[in-house]
Structure formats: structure tokens, C-alpha cells
Amino acid sequence: MPRVVLLGSSPGHDDVPGQPAPPAALTLPALPGCPTVIGKLHGQLASLDPAPVTIARVADAPAYRGFPGTLVETADLAGDLRALADAVEDSEENLLILPSNSLIHDELIYQITKSKRGALALIAKEPREDREEDENGDLIVPNVPISEAEPEIGERVYEGLPVRLRAAKSRVISVGSAFHAVTRPNAIALGPLHLHRKHAPTLAEAARELADMAHLFGPEDDLVQLLILGLVRRGVSVGIRGRRDLFFRRITSPEQADEAVAEMATFDEDRARLNNAVKGADGFFTTFFVSTYSRFIARWAARRGLTPNQVTLISIALGVASAACFATGARAGMIAGGILIYFAFVFDCVDGQVARYARKFGVLGAWLDATFDRFKEYVVFAGLAIGAAVSGVGDVWTLALVALALQSAKHLLDFSFGAANRRKPPSPLPSMPLSISPDTDLRLALEQRRIARSGGIRGLLRMWSKAGRNRAVYWARKMIVFPIGERFAAIAIVSALFDARITFITLIIWGGIAATYTLTGRLMRSLA
Secondary structure, three states: OOEEEEEOOOOOOOOOOOOOOOHHHOEOOOOOOOOEHHHHHHHHHOOOOOOOEEEEEHHHHHHHOOOOOEEEEEOOHHHHHHHHHHHHOOOOOOEEEEEOOEEEOHHHHHHHHOOOOOEEEEEEEOOOOOOOEOOOOOEOOOOOOHHHOOEEOOOOEEOOEEOOEEEOOOEEEEEOOOOOOEEOOOEEEEEEEEEOHHHHHHHHHHHHHHHHOHHHOOOOOOHHHHHHHHHHHOOOOOEEEOOOOOOEEEOOOHHHHHHHHHHHOOOOHHHHHHHHOOOOOOOHHHHHHOHHHHHHHHHHHHHOOOOHHHHHHHHHHHHHHHHHHHHOOOHHHHHHHHHHHHHHHHHHHHHHHHHHHHOOOOHHHHHHHHHHHHHHHHHHHHHHHHHHHHHOOOOOHHHHHHHHHHHHHHHHHHHHHHHHHHHOOOOOOOOOOOOOOOOHHHHHHHHHHHHHOOOHHHHHHHHHHHHOOOHHHHHHHHHHOOOHHHHHHHHHHHHHHOOHHHHHHHHHHHHHHHHHHHHHHHHHHHHO
């Protein structure tokens, strides 16, 4: 579970005697129980961290008293930064940092905290009709290369925050402040920042250095954005994600509170949660012929208390029944086997979707799923071979063993390459002192790094990756690796139309192409 830090200060919110209550103390009368913004947030975060740290200005502190956790009272921005450094530097858990005036969906909190990125920020890109970006997410400005672009402080405001963040397609490139200029800013940091515990000391160090520079910042500087600035300048890769089909907004006034609650009600959070239960990078067959409806089976199963392991058992039973039908060798049996193996795969998808939708994960379930995927496939191979002998097609055991060997070799390649990649240290990003205002040197270092990585084998891989933007190429690449959905579809269709011999020949040819493609790609990536 992450350690939660709530930030009570917000841009332009000065603490002077007699000022109105902080935004987090605003009530939400349209919600049941009429909670305050901070009260609702504490309720949402209780399962993550029952005792969060709240950092608030002295004048605002009364609004935060009475809630569980630790309240740290500060006098100014420098105090905020030092208090945050003290709260996170010894953390043995991942960190979730967000403003105390946040109105956010539970599902968005869940998705952010389950990210595998070392650092992840919720970002909104500034809507600009004239904006065109290259493959790195940099603005394309005719005749003005990145190295010659002028950094700027920037006065543009979006959603109440200054546009002082440069976001590419997958991570933050540069961040500005009232002191730090940023080249071609295009986004804002909305609020939530999730950080792996390994980066906690780096964040603490950056926060203390920023605290010493607090006199250079303005009242419009956002605390979360300053933290991202510190991380990026120290070479931490801060990934980005948008709100997508979920809701997040900072509340700054009673009028905004009413508007935000009304807007939040227009979002279907359960549908977003259901969509998130489906893997986002599945194969062609799974995406268009299974996941279009399997998610609704998963929701039905989850709401009736079925566990992922129980759904896995259904999938196994269907796989064994399919093998038994294939073993008859009769045409009716081959057709029935094809239908059953298709639904065995459907329920193989459903078990994972139930786990993600109901949030029921376990080591046993993951092991069962991976193990019995292979079991179903191989028992079907045996059923087809037996059926061929029974029907007089001939001895196809050799073909079955070749198909099995090819598939086993491909699995070995996938798992071994994945294990090797997990041990590989990440490529370091350039860093830059916080005492330097323009980000020119940082951007030049990033540009040089990109150029260095664009030659040789890396260049070829980059070109192949860019080709994937074409929809036809994207799906062709998905299909050529012969994922489990395509394999089960091939078995179901070819077996129903032809015989076991043709089925195994199809598996061997496609599997051989897939193994060659996979091995070539793994070798190239290893050499790169």
C-alpha cells in the first residue's frame, strides 16, 4: 500500500488572517451526506493509507483537524517543500502525492497507484488547434529546430494552472516555474503524482533544494509541478497519463464544487472500470472477437461472486471437453471441438477480466492461468492426434510434437527475454542543476541522446516501431507472433473445416514464422 501525502496549499492561495476557508473545506451538497472535499478524499484513501500525512498552512490547519493521520503545519512554500521531504525520504512504500482539494474517481486512484512506472503524473495537454508534434511529442515549428527554440517562462493558463510543463507521448521532458524557463510548454500537471519508493530519497533531496530557492517562485507556482520539476532535473523518468474516461478536478470555489460534482455524475465510472479490466494490447482475434463481449460476462460473474479461479476451472473443463470431441475423429466432433475450444479461450480471457474488475488477485490464480493455458493447448493437440488415428487420417503424432516443440520454444524465448530485460538497468536520462533557469542544456542533451539512439540496429527498430502507427501494420505485427487467441482461432476454424493433419500443418507453418520473427526481434533488441 502506498504512503499518501495530501498537499493543502494551491497556486495563488496565500495564508493571511481572515481569509476564507481553504478549498478542501468546501462542502459537496450534491453528494450523499454532504461531505467536504477533504472528507470525501479521506474516505477514498482510507483503504490505501489509513493515516496519511497532510501538509497545510497554519491558517488553514483547522480545516484538516479531526481527520486521521498526521497534520504538518507550515508557514510558506519553503515550509511545504521541507515538510514533504521529511515525510517521504525514509518511505519504505510507494508514494501517492495529491492536492487536498482533489475531486477524483476511485477508479482513477486505483489505476494511478497500480502503475508499473517508477514515477507517474496525471497530465492534461493544453488544447491548441495549431499544435503538431513529431514522434517524440515535440512541437513541430517550421525552420526552428529544438536546439534553437527559445525557452520561456510562459503566462498561459489552462484549468487554472500555468502551462509550464513539456510533455511528450510517454513522459515529461521539461518543467518550468516562475524562475525556470521551459522550451515549448504544452501541458499542466493536474495533481496526482505516484512514485516508486526507490525515488523517494531523490524527491526529498530535490524538495529541499527547491525550498532553498522558494524566494524565486511566484504565488502561481504549483507544488506538484515543482516536485515534478525536481525529479526531471535529476534524471528521473516521469511517465504521464491523462484522465481519459475518468474524472479529476481541483476544487477552488463553491461554484466549481457544484459544477464538478455535476460533471462527475456524467461519467460512467463502472464502465471505465470494466473497460480497464480488458488488456489494452491484446491480439487481433481477442480484441475484435472476444473482448467485445467477454467483459460483460466478467462483470456478470464478478457480481455473482464467482472468483477468477472458478472461471479458470470452467475454461479448463471446456478445453478438456474440446479435446474429447476432437478425439472422436467424426466431422460433428471436430465442429463441436472447434466451438468448445473457442469458448474455452473466451473464459480464459474472462478469468483475468474478473480478477481486474473485482480486484481479486493471487499468486495461485496467476500460476493456474499461465499453467493451464499450456495444458489446454497440449491436451487439444493430443485429442486431434487421437481423432486422426480413429478417423483413418493417419499418424499425425509427429506433426503434433513438432507443433508442440515450436510453441514451447517460443514460450521459452518470451519468458527468458522478459527475465533478462527485468535485470537490465534502465538507460539513464540527462540531468541538470535546479539553479539554472533555462532548460536549453537539458533539451540539447535529450536531442543528442535521441540522435545517438537513432542509428544502426536501434534506428531499424525505431523505424519498425514508427511503422506500427499504421493500423494495418499494427495488427499484422500483432498477428504474426501467433498469440494464444490466434492459435485457438486457427485450431477452431481449420479443425472444423478440414482435418487434424491440415490443422497441425497450419500451426507448424504459422508457428515457425512466429518463432523466426520473435527470435529475430529478440536478437536485434539484445544487440541494440
